[in-house]
Amino acid sequence: MSKLWGGRFTKKPEEWVDEFNASISFDQELVLEDIEGSIAHVKMLKKCGILTESESDQILDGLHVLYGKAEKNELQFSVEYEDIHLNLEKHLIDLIGEVGGKLHTGRSRNDQVATDMHLFLKRRVEEIVKLVEDLQEAIIAQAEANVETIIPGYTHLQRAQPISFAHHLMCYFWMLNRDKERLADSLKRIDISPLGAGALAGTTFPIDREYSAELLGFDACYENSLDAVSDRDFILEFLSNSSIMMTHLSRLAEEMILWSTEEFRFIELDDSFTTGSSIMPQKKNPDMAELVRGKTGRVNGNLISLLTVLKGLPLAYNKDMQEDKEGMFDTVKTVVGSLKIFTGMISTMKVNSEQMKEAVGNDFSNATELADYLATKGIPFRQAHEIVGKLVLYCIEKGCYLKDVSLEEYGEFSSLIEEDIYSILTPYSAVERRKSYGGTGFEQVKVQIGKGKAELKAFVEQSV
Numbered sequence: 001m002s003k004l005w006g007g008r009f010t011k012k013p014e015e016w017v018d019e020f021n022a023s024i025s026f027d028q029e030l031v032l033e034d035i036e037g038s039i040a041h042v043k044m045l046k047k048c049g050i051l052t053e054s055e056s057d058q059i060l061d062g063l064h065v066l067y068g069k070a071e072k073n074e075l076q077f078s079v080e081y082e083d084i085h086l087n088l089e090k091h092l093i094d095l096i097g098e099v100g101g102k103l104h105t106g107r108s109r110n111d112q113v114a115t116d117m118h119l120f121l122k123r124r125v126e127e128i129v130k131l132v133e134d135l136q137e138a139i140i141a142q143a144e145a146n147v148e149t150i151i152p153g154y155t156h157l158q159r160a161q162p163i164s165f166a167h168h169l170m171c172y173f174w175m176l177n178r179d180k181e182r183l184a185d186s187l188k189r190i191d192i193s194p195l196g197a198g199a200l201a202g203t204t205f206p207i208d209r210e211y212s213a214e215l216l217g218f219d220a221c222y223e224n225s226l227d228a229v230s231d232r233d234f235i236l237e238f239l240s241n242s243s244i245m246m247t248h249l250s251r252l253a254e255e256m257i258l259w260s261t262e263e264f265r266f267i268e269l270d271d272s273f274t275t276g277s278s279i280m281p282q283k284k285n286p287d288m289a290e291l292v293r294g295k296t297g298r299v300n301g302n303l304i305s306l307l308t309v310l311k312g313l314p315l316a317y318n319k320d321m322q323e324d325k326e327g328m329f330d331t332v333k334t335v336v337g338s339l340k341i342f343t344g345m346i347s348t349m350k351v352n353s354e355q356m357k358e359a360v361g362n363d364f365s366n367a368t369e370l371a372d373y374l375a376t377k378g379i380p381f382r383q384a385h386e387i388v389g390k391l392v393l394y395c396i397e398k399g400c401y402l403k404d405v406s407l408e409e410y411g412e413f414s415s416l417i418e419e420d421i422y423s424i425l426t427p428y429s430a431v432e433r434r435k436s437y438g439g440t441g442f443e444q445v446k447v448q449i450g451k452g453k454a455e456l457k458a459f460v461e462q463s464v
Helices: 015-021 024-047 053-071 084-096 098-104 109-145 165-190 209-215 225-230 233-259 287-310 319-348 353-361 367-376 381-398 407-413 427-432 442-463
Strands: 150-155 158-164
Touching: 024 053, 024 084, 024 098, 024 109, 024 209, 024 319, 053 084, 053 098, 084 098, 084 109, 109 165, 109 225, 109 233, 109 319, 109 442, 150 165, 150 353, 150 427, 158 165, 158 427, 165 233, 165 442, 233 287, 233 319, 287 319, 353 427, 367 381, 367 427, 381 407
Parallel strands: none
Antiparallel strands: 150 158
């Protein structure tokens, strides 16, 4: 059978050319959205009197049959018909006869595929937002259980100051909250219907674009037909938002990988999210976290790929834009999987609080406490900083920590240091006393967790 667009052609492409040109191998992912778009389009054509009641009813019956088969994965697709649109149209014509050819009245594959992708991405973004919330809830649960669990805080991956482990975890809660807000906000630009824009210039048929948009649950229609078929900003925005979120997950993955090493032993990952070695029986590898860290690169690559595709394209549609789908599908799959993995890992990980306590008890992360102590005695902070620096050097040379220095020895560096310094130098005190807004002090962390819970509740209520 000749191509559905083959009327002006006298030559048939070779099979390998068809394969290079075709997108059915991946755009069949849009099969349900494509049929839904067609159902709305036919209902609109019927309402506007462009199709008779008999014609529209036959086509709708056929489309519903195809939808049922698609849900059961019973439809077969062919490279010969290039894409999901022509494959479905061929199935429809085979099913109900030539009247199926009237399905394409008043539209083009250009606005059809754009509609499919808007529908697809709207649903997937809503799903991803919910998965982000699931992960946030898992983080809050671990945070609540570890408010007074103290972990070394790092800068430059060097011990800096002791902090609440809950405070560290909640940092990722707020990162994810921004990710969620970006995704939710992007729905305003996804929730727009291109259907009826035609190839680029609209159509001479008296269609009702607002009606088909309403049937498909879109909030609005594109105001410009050229923009409707050439816009891929909504995909770029999704890929960008996903790249930022995957970067956040990758940073958390890196920390969990470090924390679970024998050198740190701060956490233990559940067996369900680790693997063993084929040669070393003792190994428990954090493969799931490593995979998320690695998959961040492919998501970033999908963003750069589409940016590059669109960079020099003139209006309106160009075949280059066929390259917009695989990266989008891949990113959706990667982000969904990564969020589910992380929710499981966070929910089931064991926190070795005693190991963390031992770590902060034997380091110099309390040095700032001593500098602040001297500053409260009236010594300029810069001078206090120098005194403590000399004390740290003294301890290193002597092989001890600040907590081990006698009051007499302290007196050699500053006569203002008194007995109370020993309680101030404890990790618990160092954390508890940081009561500034957003700080790691236990009471502030509890406030932060409460606000996180309220944020989740408000977001859900706003979304309903």
